[in-house]
Amino acid sequence: MTISVITFDLDNTLWDVEPALIKAEQVQQQWLLQHRPGAVDAFDQESLLEFKKSVWKRHPELLHHVSQMRTQMLYELQIAGGYSKEDAHIGAQQAFEVFLVARHKVVFYEEALGVLERLAQRYTLGALTNGNADIYKTDAADYFDFAFSAEHMGASKPHPAMFQAALKQTGVAAEQIIHVGDDPEHDIRGARDMGMHTVWVNSRQKTWPDGDRADREIENLRQLPKAILDISDHR
DSSP states (O other): OOOOOOOEEEEETTHHHHHHHHHHHHHHHHHHHHHHHTTTTTHHHHHHHHHHHHHHHHHHGGGOHHHHHHHHHHHHHHHHTTTHHHHHHHHHHHHHHHHHHHHTTTOOOOTHHHHHHHHHTTEEEEEEEESSSGGGGGGGGGGOOOEEEEEHHTEEEOOOOHHHHHHHHHOOGGGGOOOOOEEEIIIIIHHHHHTTTEEEEOOOOOOOSSSSSSSSSESSSSGGGHHHHHHHOOO
């Protein structure tokens, strides 16, 4: 069987997520200071992080729902700041929307869009993410045929749910899919356990942890087309 589907993790695979998240947090903070004074004014970075952790502990059911978790945190911040439940609910939704718009202003790795365009001419492309990025809200939207997230599935990689969804969506065998990602546990082990081929994007030149390695390792996405061909040739 030939390789026919390439699935991608998103954050830190197609772009560096940190700058976008930092900017999104800043925009969210500015919105709260302007529209919900008193909600975050007394928090420094450390105390705000502790508040977030307390929300995470109280709501383990939202573990795989990062958007709902953030909205809940924003709601509780405003309740603690003295706002009514109604105002806190409205404010949480509005603050989250501001955050999400900024969160999607990602800067793709320099080579990413060109590689995706090239691959899309030959393969079915899918996105599998544990985060709340929507590939269809980015400049790569036209290259992707499907996308699944942990929020949509109710489970995060390496749980098999997202990989199973990709198999069902495409109707191909696992050995016809190559999954590309930066996380050895979430991406590589998760996909390999499903019988898929794997490519580790090691742009930060990390040391591989214990366990079976990916089928191929690359340092930047320019190397991906060759890695895909190498896997195809050695099947």
